[in-house]
Amino acid sequence: xxxxxxxxxxxxxxxxxxxxxxxxxxxxxxxxxxxxxxxxxxxxxxxxxxxxxxxxxxxxxxxxxxxxxxxxxxxxxxxxxxxxxxxxxxxxxxxxxxxxxxxxxxxxxxxxxxxx
Amino acid sequence: xxxxxxxxxxxxxxxxxxxxxxxxxxxxxxxxxxxxxxxxxxxxxxxxxxxxxxxxxxxxxxxxxxxxxxxxxxxxxxxxxxxxxxxxxxxxxxxxxxxxxxxxxxxxxxxx
Numbered sequence: 001x002x003x004x005x006x007x008x009x010x011x012x013x014x015x016x017x018x019x020x021x022x023x024x025x026x027x028x029x030x031x032x033x034x035x036x037x038x039x040x041x042x043x044x045x046x047x048x049x050x051x052x053x054x055x056x057x058x059x060x061x062x063x064x065x066x067x068x069x070x071x072x073x074x075x076x077x078x079x080x081x082x083x084x085x086x087x088x089x090x091x092x093x094x095x096x097x098x099x100x101x102x103x104x105x106x107x108x109x110x111x112x113x114x115x116x
Numbered sequence: 117x118x119x120x121x122x123x124x125x126x127x128x129x130x131x132x133x134x135x136x137x138x139x140x141x142x143x144x145x146x147x148x149x150x151x152x153x154x155x156x157x158x159x160x161x162x163x164x165x166x167x168x169x170x171x172x173x174x175x176x177x178x179x180x181x182x183x184x185x186x187x188x189x190x191x192x193x194x195x196x197x198x199x200x201x202x203x204x205x206x207x208x209x210x211x212x213x214x215x216x217x218x219x220x221x222x223x224x225x226x227x228x
Contacts, residue, residue: 006159034216043203044160044218093159095216104150105216107159 003027004096006108013084014116020080021111023050023094029074030096034105035067038091050077084115120204120219127225134191136222138204141185146208149180149187154201154221163189163202199226 003026011019023033031052036044048069049057056069066088068080077096081088093110097103121139128134140149148167152160164171166178166187177190191198203221 004159036218043220046217091157095159102148102165104148104162104165106162107152110157110159112157 004094004106004108006094006111008111009109010112010114012114012116015085017084017115018080018082019084019113020078021092021094021113023077023079023096023108025075025096025098025106028096028098028100028103030077031074031099033071033077033094033096035069035077035079036093036095038093038110044093047079050079052077081113084113086115089113089115119217120206122202122204122219122222124220125223125225127227128194129227130195131193134194134198134224134226136189136191136202136204136224137186138189138219139186140204140206143184143206144208147184147206148208149178149184150205150207150216151176151178151187151189152203152205153198154203160203194224194226196226196228198224200224 005024005026007022033050035047037047038044046059047062050069050071052071052074058064071077091110091112095105095107097105150165151163153163154160164176164178166180168180171178179188201221201223205216207216
């Protein structure tokens, strides 16, 4: 089945550090990928839609200069949390969908980001 | 985007059948209904997807009435490992820019 790989699974770093998270579709091409954020005991919140070869579309309230998204190929999207602060600590999850047919979204296993 | 409403939580016992119903009154003609399961500190895992009537796979069944304003995920003979959060989503899958908005989900707790 469709697999989405997310790396790293966990990051612990100091305040002010920039952190890059990768999302790869392993056995299909994805022109569109999505980035979510999830706080404890809450649902997933869509942050942005990553579009291959063009700018990402951000949801209202999400700072595009804070959360940089690059979708340089049909199998890779990256999310960079710039100058991270403790309030950026969260669980970040990406998803992708095979654009062939009526396929569902498949999700990565998430990245636990902890900013000290 | 169609909004979904699910019960916040449900309790069950091992071996029982569990039915989780989701309301999506403003579902669009081209929307599909998809259910996901999420364990703590993991990404959501696809369970089943359907458009109308009934869909069955090796882990669940999905019942969708004719008006498609609701759907029911049926988990046969649950086990302790089925304790998780279950999300119902509606979206049009063959639109390049479609996005999926998660509702609150249903927290299922299976007891021994």
